[in-house]
Amino acid sequence: MGFDTSATKSIFFIASVIVAVVLSGVFTGVTYKLSSDIDTRGSMLSSVLKSDIEIINDPENVPYNATTNELIIYVKNTGKNILPTSDLTIIIDGFVVSQDNFSIEMLGGYTSWSPGVVIKITIIESLSAGDHKIKVVLNNGVYDEMYFRI
Amino acid sequence: MGFSEIAVAAVLFSTILLIGISLGSSYFNYVDELNEAKRVNNEILYSKINTRVLILNATYYTSNSTLILIFENEGDIVLNLDLVNILVDGILIGNVTDFTYDVNGRNDTTYAFQQDIVKVQIPYGTTPSRVTVVADSGVKAIANVSVQ
Numbered sequence: 001m002g003f004d005t006s007a008t009k010s011i012f013f014i015a016s017v018i019v020a021v022v023l024s025g026v027f028t029g030v031t032y033k034l035s036s037d038i039d040t041r042g043s044m045l046s047s048v049l050k051s052d053i054e055i056i057n058d059p060e061n062v063p064y065n066a067t068t069n070e071l072i073i074y075v076k077n078t079g080k081n082i083l084p085t086s087d088l089t090i091i092i093d094g095f096v097v098s099q100d101n102f103s104i105e106m107l108g109g110y111t112s113w114s115p116g117v118v119i120k121i122t123i124i125e126s127l128s129a130g131d132h133k134i135k136v137v138l139n140n141g142v143y144d145e146m147y148f149r150i
Numbered sequence: 151m152g153f154s155e156i157a158v159a160a161v162l163f164s165t166i167l168l169i170g171i172s173l174g175s176s177y178f179n180y181v182d183e184l185n186e187a188k189r190v191n192n193e194i195l196y197s198k199i200n201t202r203v204l205i206l207n208a209t210y211y212t213s214n215s216t217l218i219l220i221f222e223n224e225g226d227i228v229l230n231l232d233l234v235n236i237l238v239d240g241i242l243i244g245n246v247t248d249f250t251y252d253v254n255g256r257n258d259t260t261y262a263f264q265q266d267i268v269k270v271q272i273p274y275g276t277t278p279s280r281v282t283v284v285a286d287s288g289v290k291a292i293a294n295v296s297v298q
Binding site for chain 1: 198242280
């Protein structure tokens with residue numbers, strides 16, 4: 001085997017190893033991303049399936065102060081997860097209530113919204129006498145809604 | 151087969167093996183997590199479907215400003231009285247265990263089993279008209295209050 005043949009073989013060897021390593025790196029990167037996305041998707045679905053809330057107000061007796069426009073809604077965590085209260089969305093009669101117009105209080109001296117714990121949501125919203133609909137939506141899309149009368 | 155082909159084949163084979171292991175492990179974790187979540191979801195739904203609270207009597211006694219509330223666990227789920235809420239005239243006033251209560255005459259338990267009757271004495275300043283009992287699962291029972 002001459003020097004020329006050896007050099008050519010060496011160049012082919014190095015080139016093919018480089019190509020294989022680059023391809024391997026690309027595949028590994030894609031796989032890592034895919035694997036991480038599968039984990040995220042699993043956690044999201046798990047969070048949705050384990051979360052549940054219930055508006056526990058008496059629909060015919062919802063506390064509402066017509067002078068201060070304060071509406072009080074009680075929402076119970078009936079799921080199995082601790083829920084965040086920071087990203088709640090409140091929709092009344094199809095309109096989203098601004099974050100500045102409602103406040104949340106944890107009842108019973110609890111510091112987190114654990115299963116069985118009730119939160120009190122005080123909403124400032126001018127409502128006419130009659131029937132209305134309220135929807136409380138969690139950050140993962142789980143919601144409960146209730147028709148009520150003022 | 152030359153040395154270079156063997157080296158490339160080894161690199162690609164090990165990459166494919168790693169990809170297989172990584173994706174396989176993620177998939178099985180995903181399926182496990184989903185199965186566990188589905189089990190929990192079934193538990194939540196089962197508990198909602200099988201909870202039934204029946205208010206047998208709600209009477210307000212003006213003589214001692216006390217509301218006596220009597221309800222029965224008519225469902226197939228054990229009620230945890232620590233998590234059973236009471237609303238009077240739409241205002242949440244607390245859980246059953248916040249007041250004087252008994253279960254079938256016993257006050258040494260915080261659970262109401264199937265067909266158990268719970269009696270709660272609630273001191274209340276004004277004459278109420280409606281009372282709501284909310285079970286752990288969020289199922290409600292609403293009744294008018296009679297006054298004596």
